[in-house]
Amino acid sequence: MKSVSLGVMAGMLLFCSVPAFAQTHPASAPSAATAPVISSDGKLYADFGGHDGLVALMDDFMVILLADPRTKDFFVAVDQTRVKVELVSQFCQILGGGCTYTGKDMKTVHAKLGVHQADFLALVEDLQIAMDRKHIPFRAQNQLLAALAPQHRDVVTEP
Ligand code: HEM
Known part of the structure; x- marks a missing residue:
C-alpha cells in the first residue's frame, strides 16, 4: 500500500515537472519514435523480468486500464x-533489452484520441x-516513468 501511494506521488511529481525535466535533460526528451535507451547493461531490463516479465506486466496493465473508469473507454x-x-x-527498447520499437510514432497514434492531462496521469497511476x-x-519503476514522462507532449492533445 505504501509503495503504491509513493509510486503515485512519484508519477505526479514526474508528470508535473515535465517542462523542467525536458529543459534540464534535453537528451532524454524524445518523441516515442526515438524513445531513449536508459540502460545498456541489461540490469534494468532484468528488474522487469526481461521479455516474459514485460509481457506479463502489459497483460496486467491492460486489465487494470480496462477496469479503471478513467481509462477503459480509450x-x-x-x-x-x-x-x-x-x-x-x-519498453524493452527503453529498458535496454536490445529491442527496436516497432510501432507507430506516438503523435500519430494518439492524435485523435482526445487525451487530457488527467487521462495521462490516470494511465501512469495504473502502470504504477x-x-x-x-x-x-x-x-526501476521510477527510471521507466522518468523516460515516459516527456512523451506526454506527443500523447496529450487536450488542455
Ligand atoms: C507515456 C505514455 C504512453 C505511452 C508510452 C503509450 C504507448 C502506446 C503504444 C506503444 C501504442 C501502440 C502503438 C501502435 O499501435 O503502433 C499505444 C496505443 C494507444 N494508446 Fe498509448 N501510450 C501512452 C499514453 C496513453 C494515454 C494517456 C492514453 C489514453 C488514456 C493512451 C491510449 C492509447 C490507445 C487508445 C491506443 C490504441 C490506438 C489504436 O489502436 O487506434 N495512451 N500507446
Missing part, C-alpha cells in the same frame, strides 16, 4: 493485443499499480 474497442505487443517492444503488483523495484 482501450475497450482497440486491438488490445497489438497495443500490448507494441508497449512491450517500446501494475508494476507494484509485479514487485518491480521502486527505483
Whole structure:
C-alpha cells in the first residue's frame, strides 16, 4: 500500500515537472519514435523480468486500464493485443533489452484520441499499480516513468 501511494506521488511529481525535466535533460526528451535507451547493461531490463516479465506486466496493465473508469473507454474497442505487443517492444527498447520499437510514432497514434492531462496521469497511476503488483523495484519503476514522462507532449492533445 505504501509503495503504491509513493509510486503515485512519484508519477505526479514526474508528470508535473515535465517542462523542467525536458529543459534540464534535453537528451532524454524524445518523441516515442526515438524513445531513449536508459540502460545498456541489461540490469534494468532484468528488474522487469526481461521479455516474459514485460509481457506479463502489459497483460496486467491492460486489465487494470480496462477496469479503471478513467481509462477503459480509450482501450475497450482497440486491438488490445497489438497495443500490448507494441508497449512491450517500446519498453524493452527503453529498458535496454536490445529491442527496436516497432510501432507507430506516438503523435500519430494518439492524435485523435482526445487525451487530457488527467487521462495521462490516470494511465501512469495504473502502470504504477501494475508494476507494484509485479514487485518491480521502486527505483526501476521510477527510471521507466522518468523516460515516459516527456512523451506526454506527443500523447496529450487536450488542455
Ligand atoms: C507515456 C505514455 C504512453 C505511452 C508510452 C503509450 C504507448 C502506446 C503504444 C506503444 C501504442 C501502440 C502503438 C501502435 O499501435 O503502433 C499505444 C496505443 C494507444 N494508446 Fe498509448 N501510450 C501512452 C499514453 C496513453 C494515454 C494517456 C492514453 C489514453 C488514456 C493512451 C491510449 C492509447 C490507445 C487508445 C491506443 C490504441 C490506438 C489504436 O489502436 O487506434 N495512451 N500507446
